[in-house]
Amino acid sequence: MxxxxxxxxxxxxxxxxxxxxxxxxxxxxxxxxxxxxxxxxxxxxxxxxxxxxxxxxxxxxxxxxxxxxxxxxxxxxxxxxxxxxxxxxxxxxxxxxxxxxxxxxxxxxxxxxxxxxxxxxxxxxxxxxxxxxxxxxxxxxxxxxxxxxxxxxxKKSTILFGVGTLEYLMKGGRIGKVSGILGSALNIKPIISCNEEGIYDTVAKVRGRKQSIQKLIDMTREKLGQHKNYYLSICHGDAYEEMLVMKEQLKDLVTGAKIYAEGQISPVLGVHTGPGLLGVGIMVLED
Structure with a gap:
């Protein structure tokens, strides 16, 4: 102790x-x-x-x-x-x-x-x-x-995630500012983050699951840029195989992270997001 x-x-x-x-x-x-x-x-x-x-x-x-x-x-x-x-x-x-x-x-x-x-x-x-x-x-x-x-x-910490379906965020009343895209079905998959008030907001919209995963990867690279000092996490909610695909694509950033974490999100978070969540956590520190 x-x-x-x-x-x-x-x-x-x-x-x-x-x-x-x-x-x-x-x-x-x-x-x-x-x-x-x-x-x-x-x-x-x-x-x-x-x-x-x-x-x-x-x-x-x-x-x-x-x-x-x-x-x-x-x-x-x-x-x-x-x-x-x-x-x-x-x-x-x-x-x-x-x-x-x-x-x-x-x-x-x-x-x-x-x-x-x-x-x-x-x-x-x-x-x-x-x-x-x-x-x-x-x-x-x-x-x-x-x-x-x-x-x-x-304010240096960011979450980015996509969900299999928005129904769990809606049921739990945690939809925040994401609700604007509900009318546009067409397989639109929002990338969700927390805004400055700490509520969910859409930071990108893509069509389909593959694009959603690619967008998460692209946004992670964009956010980390040339930074050498950062924490990184790749997480999932009942989507382990897809998480491994993302990890493979971000291998260089995983290796370079000061702290790296991965795994399944907590049960409480899973209740509100449902199966199929993929997410990335990033904290950029001073180099």
Whole structure:
């Protein structure tokens, strides 16, 4: 365990940080909830993404915030582990009440310094904010400096994703500004990102799945340009084979990434996006 009075990082489960990176950087996690008619599960703790996709035929569950007692218990555990300063990376307040729920609870904790950062993002684009904070802590920076640098890094993180169908975003009420393209069926596949308010917006429109994948690849290259210092992630929702195709196409960028992550998105994210998601997370840092 790290020394007393050092800084802990906490990320909610929709930061979507792979387990090996959570372990490597000692990042604590807070699970959101997945609720079926007859049972509730903690995101990635009691239920896997695969189980959620398998059950879609019978029931599409609802999702909810981390339970208040879970938030309180998590801070108590962090305190017991010897930390009195915490940086929390929370998914966009424009997509979830998670950020607000953690903030409200943190206000009542007197003996810890807790800063909750609204990443205005989702999935690994939020996770990169947590990982960035962890890297600053490892570099030995003081708390205030870690906080200010991490807050500045929020706007350097981007998510780009395409979905198999928009119906899950619509059902979950998370469609944001993407709804403008619903009228134009014709197999239009939007590439979706989070805008400055942290809500979903269309950043490109293409026709068909193949073009959608190619557009994600092109936009990733465009975004990274000549940068040498960046984090990169390629993720999927029940679309593993296609994710591997994308990874192969982006092999040089994968190799060059300071932090690279890949894998299946969390169950909660899967509920809202449905099977067939392919996404890329990018954080561009100073070279």
């Amino acid at each position: 790290m020394k007393a009075n050092s800084i802990a990082v906490l990320a909610d489960s929709c930061n979507d940080i792979p387990q090996e990176l959570l372990d490597k950087y000692h990042i604590y996690t807070l699970p959101l909830m997945i609720n079926y008619k007859n049972a509730s599960y903690r995101d990635r703790v009691d239920i896997t993404p695969e189980q959620v996709y398998e059950r879609f035929q019978e029931e599409i569950p609802k999702t909810s915030l981390p339970l208040p007692e879970t938030i309180a218990d998590t801070f108590a555990k962090i305190k017991a582990d010897g930390f009195d300063q915490v940086i929390v990376s929370a998914i966009s307040s424009g997509l979830s009440g998670t950020c607000q729920a953690i903030r409200l609870l943190a206000e009542d904790i007197q003996d810890m310094q807790i800063v909750v950062i609204d990443t205005l993002n989702i999935a690994i684009a939020s996770g990169f904010v947590a990982l960035y904070a962890a890297e600053q802590i490892e570099a030995g920076l003081p708390f205030d400096e870690v906080v200010s640098k991490t807050q500045a890094a929020v």
